[in-house]
Amino acid sequence: MIMAQAGSIELDTTSGTPRTLLRGDWTLAHYLVLRERLANQPKPERVDLSQLGQLDTAGASLLSDWLGAERLGLLVDQASDLPAERLALLRTVSSALRDVPVVCPPPPPSTTREVLEHIGTTVSGQFLQLRALLGFLGLTLASLVQSLWRPRRWRITSLAAHIEQIGLNAIPIIALLTFMVGAVVAFLGATVLEQFGATIYTVHLVAFSFLREFGVLLTAILMAGRTASAFTAQIGAMKANEEIDAIRALGLDPMELLVLPRVLAMLICLPILTFIAMLCGIVGGGVVSTLLLDVSPTLFLNILQTDIPVQHFYIGLVKAPFFAMLIAIIGCLEGFKASGSAKSVGDHTTSSVVQSIFVVILLDALAALFFMEMGW
Structure with a gap:
């Protein structure tokens, strides 16, 4: 029985131009391990998806967050070696995340506003x-x-x-x-x-x-x-x-x-x-x-x-x-x-x-x- 192996990120310099190889299984079972690895990994210039193992929506969303939805879509168009079902999954996830609007966190309220809000709440309560x-x-x-x-x-x-x-x-x-x-x-x-x-x-x-x-x-x-x-x-x-x-x-x-x-x-x-x-x-x-x-x-x-x-x-x-x-x-x-x-x-x-x-x-x-x- 072959045990599933968590995905890995390797730098390949044998071909002259450095590129990043994505290998192993990018699935929900390895989500925490993969997220920790991507947290300290800078965004690469060239990425090779041809050696990906098993893939699900959890792994595809991690790749989209790391590389960006638009760039992942471009890589999918160039990765002709992947099976059709994985290409379809990556293409669907990247297009879905590309349409999600970026929500900016609201600015922190000022001290004056908080004081006035507290005064107003107190007066209204009274x-x-x-x-x-x-x-x-x-x-x-x-x-x-x-x-x-x-x-x-x-x-x-x-x-x-x-x-x-x-x-x-x-x-x-x-x-x-x-x-x-x-x-x-x-x-x-x-x-x-x-x-x-x-x-x-x-x-x-x-x-x-x-x-x-x-x-x-x-x-x-x-x-x-x-x-x-x-x-x-x-x-x-x-x-x-x-x-x-x-x-x-x-x-x-x-x-x-x-x-x-x-x-x-x-x-x-x-x-x-x-x-x-x-x-x-x-x-x-x-x-x-x-x-x-x-x-x-x-x-x-x-x-x-x-x-x-x-x-x-x-x-x-x-x-x-x-x-x-x-x-x-x-x-x-x-x-x-x-x-x-x-x-x-x-x-x-x-x-x-x-x-x-x-x-x-x-x-x-x-x-x-x-x-x-x-x-x-």
Whole structure:
């Protein structure tokens, strides 16, 4: 049995003019070996195809790539010693590859173009996210209005459970955090105001900051990290387990069953937690004032009663429902956007926290500018 031999490339100088001899089998079985040999082989001036062995389309395409389709066609016309079937194969491959247009690789994009493209993609994504948020907000409000006239569809048990989870369980951490922040604000205020002999105004600093800003802002940020992430994880896990599809199959509305109890619970709990945060922050500032500034609790309360207008309390408290609505809506929306994988649930949970905190701080800054311009 004669074993097939891979094709070879030899230089023949016996006839005076050097020429390249192609021998052996140029077939698919020897494709890798032949490609390696041709990779380091320069294009010859004269080629002799008369001693080719077995040949198929793989070998013919290699010859066409090495010599060029047009030159291979000229060599085929001159190689009268080859069998007719090999001449036909080489002629067909060379003519087919000759008609293939040369595709030039696209030029690499410039750095400026990549930066602008990234900016455009980010802005477009943010616009789509804002549109989805507004649409989901409208859908939630429509479901809320429809369910108000149908007491049988109220989810009292679910609402009570979420109030306990969102409100009662969050009181310790809200109280501790705001107490410590109030103490820090009072300490820093006393340190700075002492240089001007106005340490008594530390009481005003603590009261203004917690009634207008810190009370509602710290509470909203904590709820964004604690509750919005929980909403996203819960709804995302339900969607991954196809429980939401099962709810729809039973003829129930996921908005009424999953979203409305969470939104209403947040609307109820966040103003209450804000009030607790205001009290604890002022108490923390009062403790520091008593210990460092020799301001008695009676004097501290007297200053609060006489020098701090009640409108600051209203300004801080009126922002709580808006923050609550946005935090709950973002948390639920990201949960519905999660897909069936654990990675998707984690990514959307992180996204809900980031978006909630960003929206809360942005809205608080806009509200502060508005109230300042209104003279409130």
